[in-house]
Structures are given as structure tokens and as C-alpha cells.
Amino acid sequence: MPEVVLKANDLVKHYPVKAGVLRRTVGQVKAVDGVSFELYKGETLGIVGESGCGKSTLGRLLMRLEEPTAGTVEFEGQDWTAASGRTMRKLRRDIQIVFQDPYTSLNPRMTVADIIGEPFEIHPDVVPKGGRRARVQELLELVGLNPEHINRYPHQFSGGQRQRIGIARGIALNPKVLICDEPVSALDVSVQAQVVNLMEKLQDELGLAYVFIAHDLSVVRHISDRVGVMYLGKLAEIGEEDEVYSRPTHPYTQALLSAVPVPDPTLRGKRDQIVLQGDVPSPANPPSGCRFHTRCWKAQDVCKTDEPQLELRADGTGEHPSACHFAEPRQVVETTDVSGLAPDTRFATPDVADVGDENPAGTGVTEDERRLDDTTTESDHLR
């Protein structure tokens, strides 16, 4: 049995809805409403779902950027949600986060040295003061950036490079768990592949466990060992990557998978397409019983009254947890196993280093500034 590093127990996060002059609480937005799972050492757990399903709130709860309304998060058996003071700070080191937007998640007034080095100010024992600059350069190299760019500012980097900086900051304290909230969705396809490959390499080298939150089902399939599908604050289905993608048993998972366009025109009109009616209901007033029943083609009376539990249900070959009264496997995506096939390196490469040293548009860095940059002494930057 693999070692569990992070465990969510029935996590709940409700946000009050206030109205009127007295700002009375008139309702609750049930962003996360009872989510439990385990994250194993060194694995990637993908969390997918559409906007408003609570996947980002879940990430923030795991990171303790939000306090849960109920439920707990355990890190290596220790209750992380109850920890405070010194214990909490110590645990924080082991759980880090990478955000979606590489433009707003880096402070524009800080240099790369300051951004990546800042965690060491709070956790001074990780790297002694004298070694910090070298450690930052090491981290830059690890994420495929030029270590000589240590004194540059975020605006001097492209989106993909900034996301690498965000990742370097995330791994600076040698965490065991990295929560990645849509880490590649702001990037162009050709750059996205570089960052995904980098994340896989870092995982292998550092033994990190990822909680990879994203809406792109293809990226999640590619990077994840296990996948959880969220709908309106709850997990609809969770299992090994192949169980969820090849033998989904929850109608929502099936609809979601069938809606993803596949870059292969020969499949046009031949795929099993399930077009859902309507929109996702409001999490402030989720439907009774099964939350998906308002859009489900299989819904019966029991679905309106009884909430289906997330429990093992047969998927044709084996069984994996699914929260549907009428769970049955339906293959909506025909999967080809291409593992073992080497990629064609004549036009693209699985390498992870960032070879683009072109400044993005409008950075306005002159040669002089750059020269100055490189001759600045260490003491100017690390207090």
C-alpha cells in the first residue's frame, strides 16, 4: 500500500450570502460540500470539473488559505486544519501551491531572486543566508531558466517563463505536496507542453505529490495517476486515470468526456456525443438528492430524493468509486495506449529547458540595463 501524504476528510466550505441593510446571512454558497480523498506519496491526483464546481476552493482548503466550515485535512497523519503557530508553519513548508495566472501571482516590484528567495526569509533554517542566492540559481536551473536572469523582474519574462518562476517558488522549500491550481491554462499550447513536461520531470526527481486542479480533461489525463471529477462541490467519481477515462460510470463524467473535442477530424460525427441540456445550477441552491439529476438523462425519482454515495461500483472490468444510483460503464472515448512509443523529435522535443531567450514584447530592457543586472553584487539583493 503506498504511503498517504495528504488526506481530506469530508471537507466542507460554505460561504455566507448576505443581503439587506443589516447584512443578514440569507443563504450559503456550498462551494465544497463533503469531499474526501487520499493523496499518495509521489503521485498526481487530478481534480477536474467545470467552473463553479469548487475545485479551486478545494485547493485553497488543502493549502489552508481558507478555513474549512467542517472536515479536516491530514498531512502524514497529523491534523493540518487544527494546527497553529509553530506546527502550522512547519507543515506549511511541506504543502505549497502554484497559481494559475503567471501575471498576477508574481509581485512586479520584486526580482526573481526576491520572489524565489522569499520563502527562505520565513523558513531561514532551510538554506543558510549565505547560500540562498546560489540556491535560487539552482532552482532556476532546475525549472529550465537561465540562472543568470536572477536579477530580472517578472515583466521581463514570458507567460511560460513566469509559470516556471512560480513553480520554482513552489518547490523552494522542498515540499512533499504541491497544489497546482490550473497551472497551464493561461499558456499557449506549444508552451504548455514544456511546462507539463517540466512538472513531470520535477515530480520524478523530487518525489513530489501533485494535486493537479484543471478544467482541461486532456491535460489532466496526461499528467495524472488518479483523477477525481467534481460537480457542484462534490466528487462525482474518482479512480485511476484509466478507470475514469476509459470506463466512466457516472453520467456527468461521461457527458464531460464526450464534450471534449479531439484533434482528429476522422472521428468527426463518429464519437459518442452526449449534449447536456442547460447550465450548472447555482451552488447556493443545489438540487436535492443527486446534484446532477436536473441535467441527467438517467434520472429517476430516487435521484431527486436520495443522495447517492461515493462508493465502489462495478465498471465492467473492476470497480471504482462513483456517486450514481445507476452507475454503469459507458465508453465515450476510445483510448489508444501509446506508452512506450518514443516521441518524434524531428519537430518537437520532450526536453524541458527553456530555450527561448527572447524578451516578450514591450519589456524595454536595454543592453546597458542587462549588463548592470549581471554585475550587481549579491549583497544588493539578499538582505
Place this chain on the structure above:
Amino acid sequence: MTDTTTKTKPSGHTYEPVDGRLLDVEDLHVEFHTEEGVARAINGVSFHLDQGESLAILGESGSGKSVTAQAIMGILDMPPAVIPQGSIRYCGQDLLTMPDEQRRHVRGPEISIIFQDALSSLNPVFPVGWQIAEMFRTHRGMNKSDALDQAVRLMERVQIPAARDRVKAYPHQFSGGMRQRIMIAMAIALDPAVLIADEPTTALDVTVQAQIMSLLQELQEERQMGLILITHDLGVVADVADRIAVMYAGRLVEKANVDELYASPAHPYTRGLLESIPRLDQKGQTLAAIGGLPPNLMRIPPGCAFNPRCRMARDVCRTDVPPLREVAPGRLSACHFAEEVLDA
């Protein structure tokens, strides 16, 4: 009153396509003159669009795909934009030399556009029905109540539930998918011959994306519109387009039928792109990435703009701009070594 919802081909239009040809874009150049210098957003782009056809223009950010759409629509801010060269002919008439007043009658009734961000494209202080009806009042001189009736019909056509009750609702009262349907209703209101969809589903969830794309396809078929789909998503293109034009740094690097392009790309960039996308229908895939970044449009490298990122670049690629040429029947590629890529 004419029935606008059951019409099968554009009629009542000032312009008639010759042999089904709607648009002919030739050697289009667009520059942006800024304080830092001149950004060459489009550097000689040519393509055409026929009635009832779907053309996808595929590219990543900064490739010039949206600027192309804006140039066709005539909604570029000029200045800073300048069109130093090229022509855009609609049914034989050059839109770029047309007087503004005349062009206004093309924009909307003949060629219309939907954008990625429906929320910021709709006016937040007017009811959606009023905004759709505006098309009929302005361009057809209809009175208020007739125009509003038409708006309700259109909202029904784009499958907005309880359209009659919601015609007075404001944009913020609709979900993202419904707002995009309202945008589509406005765009097809005057039965245009050409519809440009600029990243129409990028901001939407995947289940909603599927709904919107199937609605667009249905409308296109019903009205025999020419559709220009501007996107970065190779999956969406594979699902809807007939032909595809791939843009890189303001140039077309490849043009082909969709089936042929996916089966055997003729440009190293297209080839690299196809290898860098994770696929839903594959497991155990090793992703290969195109290294580096697209060039800064103020400093496009000499020769082929893709040469710094191209793994098969040779000396000639650093000096000579490769022309877009026919490399196989019906296949155009702007690569000096396109035949090698095709055979690879």
C-alpha cells in the same frame, strides 16, 4: 413582414457572390505604430472564403489571427493600426477602399462577428432584447415593437429558454453560455453571408462549448453562411472546419483541408503543434514541445519567422522568407523544406 427565421440563402443583400466566392483577402498587411516601434502583426496574408464553407484560422497568441478578423470587419483602431498593403474583397468589392458610409452597410448585414468575451461585448445597461432589436431598428428601420418581436424569435432560434419572458433581462442575469447565444443572435440577426467567430467558446466550459459549437454549425448549414472560425484549439477545428489556415507571426504558414492537414502536416510548426497537445484518447503519451517562444512582432527574425524554434532549420531559413507555395495538390506550405516534412 419577411420571415427571417426560415430563410435558406442570403437575400435582400446589396452584394451577390460571384461563383459562390464571398471573401478574397490578398496580401494583407497590418502594422501597429506604437511609441516603442512598429509591430508587424500581419505580413502578407491571403485566403478566400466560399458560401457555406467553414474556414478555421488557427494560431497562438500574437499570431495575428484576431487582427485578421478585425481587419475584415473594419473594427481596427486606426491609428495605431495601419494597413499599408493588401486588399479585402467582399463579393468583388474592396472593403479597404470603400467609403465609410458604404462599409457600414456591410458590417452587420453582410459580415458579422462574435467575440470570445460575451460579457464585455454586450452593453450592461440595456436589456438583451433591446440590444438584439437594435440591429433591426438601425439597419432595417423597423419600429420598436416589430423589432422586439424579431428579437424574441431570434432568442428562440438560439435556444434561449423562455425567450419571451427573458427579452427584458440584462446581460448579467444570464450565464456565460446564454450570453454567447445572445451574441450569436445579434450576429445572425440580419442574415449575414459571412460570420466570423473569434474564439467563440474559449471562455466557456467544455459541455457549454459543445452546445455552442453545434448551434453554430446548425445555423451555418441552415443559412449557408461562410464561417471563419478563429481559434487556438486544434480539437475544435477538427470537429467543425472544412479548411484550415495556420498562422505564425503574422504569416500563413500552412493551408489545407482539415483531414489532410491532421493526417500529414506540411509545416514544421503545424507538426510540432500537433505533437505538443495532450490527447484525451491516448494514454501513456510522451509530450513533445516546440522549444522557445513566438517572436516579438517588433523584431521578427529575418528569413522564416519560425527558424529560431525549428529543429530542421538550415542556413537558407535564416536569410530567405519562404513563400506560401503548393507542395502537393491542394496543399500549401511556407517552408523551404515542406516536401521533407510531408514525407516525414
